Amino acid sequence: MRTGVDMVTLGGCRQYDDYEHKIRENDSRGIWERVTTLIPSLKKAEVVYEDVGLRPHRTIIRVEKELIPICNGRKELKVVHHYGHCGYGVMTSPGTASTASKLAQELIVGDAVNHHYIGAKL
């Protein structure tokens, strides 16, 4: 449960390997029953909105750079992977984003260094 200014968010549930985006009545009912058992005064509350969100999970969050060959190997696509935070992305992303931006910088600066080198050679 998360408190807001005018509303509270009630939730949630955790089902592994489940990619369903539709709202399931059973899950909604379960959330409602658990939360109103904990805080009975919420029974009077109006449900204004329901939504479904996935929490894509990896055992280890992927934060790494990769050069993917494109155009039959003539060029390289620069990619920084940054995903797999599961249900902890709000808390952990400031740290992983800092690492991801350093990796992006390395890819960009690395490129600038290479161009400088080629320029000097010419």
Ligand SMILES: Cc1cc2nc3c(=O)[nH]c(=O)nc-3n(C[C@H](O)[C@H](O)[C@H](O)COP(=O)(O)OP(=O)(O)OC[C@H]3O[C@@H](n4cnc5c(N)ncnc54)[C@H](O)[C@@H]3O)c2cc1C
């Ligand atoms: C129900 C639920 C509860 C959670 N509770 C918590 C919690 O209590 N604490 C916590 O730390 N974390 C929590 N999380 C996890 C947290 O919300 C996520 O880890 C975090 O939002 C991931 O951030 P992100 O920027 O990687 O992805 P997202 O927040 O998913 O952002 C991705 C963005 O990219 C956009 N997008 C996707 N595809 C495209 C495309 N092709 N073109 C353009 N845009 C695109 C999407 O619309 C979205 O805006 C919860 C998640 C869920 C679902």
